[in-house]
Amino acid sequence: MGAIFSSCSPAPSSVPRPAGLGDLPESCVASILTHLEPKDICGLARLNRAFRGASWADFVWESKLPENYAALFQQMFDRPVDGLGKRQLYTRLCQACTFDGGTKKVWLDKETSRxxxxxxxxxxxxxxxxxxxxxxxxxxxxxxxxxxxxxxxxxxxxxxxxxxxxxxxxxxxxxxxxxxxxxxxxxxxxxxxxxxxxxxxxxxxxxxxxxxxxxxxxxxxxxxxxxxxxxxxxxxxxxxxxxxxxxxxxxxxxxxxxxxxxxxxxxxxxxxxxxxxxxxxxxxxxxxxxxxxxxxxxxxxxxxxxxxxxxxxxxxxxxxxxxxxxxx
CATH class of the missing domain: 2.60.120.260 (Galactose-binding domain-like)
Incomplete structure (x- = not known):
């Protein structure tokens, strides 16, 4: 009797699952992110694991940093950039830093990277x-x-x-x-x-x-x-x-x-x-x-x-x- 019911149950579907954004290679996603603004990169990082991983790629954030970011970081925090990833570096530079006796503040604008x-x-x-x-x-x-x-x-x-x-x-x-x-x-x-x-x-x-x-x-x-x-x-x-x-x-x-x-x-x-x-x-x-x-x-x-x-x-x-x- 059990065999009869078993033969009546539908066979598992052999149709492949449609590909989605989560199936994109992380390197491909990272290349796309280089063309977006920082706030958009952070927003897309919440979509799935592929976008989240790609959003940490150094070459994505290096394109958003000023050419002389190392000199800027040294001026602002009085320390070299050693040991910091590019996304961490960008985040730090976007935080207002006071210097020159408290008379000046400097930071990167989050929207323009200026x-x-x-x-x-x-x-x-x-x-x-x-x-x-x-x-x-x-x-x-x-x-x-x-x-x-x-x-x-x-x-x-x-x-x-x-x-x-x-x-x-x-x-x-x-x-x-x-x-x-x-x-x-x-x-x-x-x-x-x-x-x-x-x-x-x-x-x-x-x-x-x-x-x-x-x-x-x-x-x-x-x-x-x-x-x-x-x-x-x-x-x-x-x-x-x-x-x-x-x-x-x-x-x-x-x-x-x-x-x-x-x-x-x-x-x-x-x-x-x-x-x-x-x-x-x-x-x-x-x-x-x-x-x-x-x-x-x-x-x-x-x-x-x-x-x-x-x-x-x-x-x-x-x-x-x-x-x-x-x-x-």
């Missing part, structure tokens, strides 16, 4: 910064360093910065990110008092840049849009080879007029660098220094050859920012 450098106000030379009649350092959540330089009033406005850093090859733009007006919180909302802002429409601010290999530029413009952070272009510089010595960059912003006091209910300064650099003014005047990566898009932008996108624009108020062309 170097970001942030310089605080205390890392800049500001005329009169030690005179509390003119300047103060005030706490704020609009800065990565939790403090900005606050300008109350001055006739002689002069800010200078200098940095020597192993920037990867590329074209960089320096920006000051400035805000006129004093920022505060009211019922949990950000408000900016511009009632006492005056004197900035009498004479333009002059921006200057000097970099290695004799590069320099100068420009001037009036500060505008009280109550908003604005990026002011200082100039561009180029970094050629990854084996070049660290690039030295100096930049300044001045507005000297002994007939009119520059006031904006507050002025703060806090620098930031990210393969791009920027500064900003607030209140009487608030200054911050930021460095951001500049991405070249297909649409034209007067004077730049392409529209730029500011990364992390919600992070640090006034700062100096360096922007690098995506095409490098």
């Amino acid at each position: 170097v970001c450098l942030n310089i605080c106000a205390k890392g800049l030379a500001i005329t009169g910064i030690d005179d509390r009649r003119y300047w103060n350092h005030v706490p704020t959540d609009e800065s990565r360093f939790q403090t900005v330089a606050y300008l109350q009033q001055t006739w002689w406005f002069e800010v200078e910065g200098e940095i020597e850093f192993p920037f990867p090859p590329g074209t960089y733009s320096v920006f000051f990110r400035l805000q006129l007006g004093q920022t505060s919180r009211r019922f949990g909302r950000r408000v900016c008092n511009t009632e006492h802002v005056h004197g900035w429409d009498k004479k333009p601010v002059r921006f200057q840049l000097w970099a290695s290999e004799g590069q320099s530029s100068a420009s001037q413009c009036f500060l505008r849009a009280p109550g908003k952070w604005v990026h002011y272009h200082v100039g561009d510089f180029n970094v050629l080879g990854h084996d070049s010595p660290p690039t030295r960059v100096k930049f300044s912003m001045t507005q000297i007029d002994c007939t009119h006091t520059k006031v904006s209910s507050s002025k703060c300064l806090d620098p930031f660098v990210n393969e791009a650099d920027e500064v900003m003014l607030e209140g009487s005047v608030a200054l911050f220094l930021h460095l951001y990566t500049r991405l070249e898009l297909d649409c034209a932008a007067s004077g730049y050859g392409g529209q730029h996108k500011v990364l992390h624009s919600n992070l640090d108020g006034p700062l100096i920012c360096l922007f690098v062309h995506a095409g490098g």
Whole structure:
């Protein structure tokens, strides 16, 4: 009887199982991942074992690292890269690292793999910064360093910065990110008092840049849009080879007029660098220094050859920012 029932049971299917993504050779998957952005690689690593294993391949992450990643790592962590896989190395470089006495922070942007450098106000030379009649350092959540330089009033406005850093090859733009007006919180909302802002429409601010290999530029413009952070272009510089010595960059912003006091209910300064650099003014005047990566898009932008996108624009108020062309 059992034999009868056994003969009636269906025979096992001889049709082969359709091939899926999990059947792809790990080396093939790794080759595909080299063409994706870091965040997409990490997302696909959760699909299956093949993608997870391929996502750890050194050659996948080496293509995402800057050419001079070894020099960057040494600068940031004061140790060689020995013993670290390329994915581990990339992860470490994406973590903001403070150096130079706590006045600078540097990291790789997770989305673009571009170097970001942030310089605080205390890392800049500001005329009169030690005179509390003119300047103060005030706490704020609009800065990565939790403090900005606050300008109350001055006739002689002069800010200078200098940095020597192993920037990867590329074209960089320096920006000051400035805000006129004093920022505060009211019922949990950000408000900016511009009632006492005056004197900035009498004479333009002059921006200057000097970099290695004799590069320099100068420009001037009036500060505008009280109550908003604005990026002011200082100039561009180029970094050629990854084996070049660290690039030295100096930049300044001045507005000297002994007939009119520059006031904006507050002025703060806090620098930031990210393969791009920027500064900003607030209140009487608030200054911050930021460095951001500049991405070249297909649409034209007067004077730049392409529209730029500011990364992390919600992070640090006034700062100096360096922007690098995506095409490098």
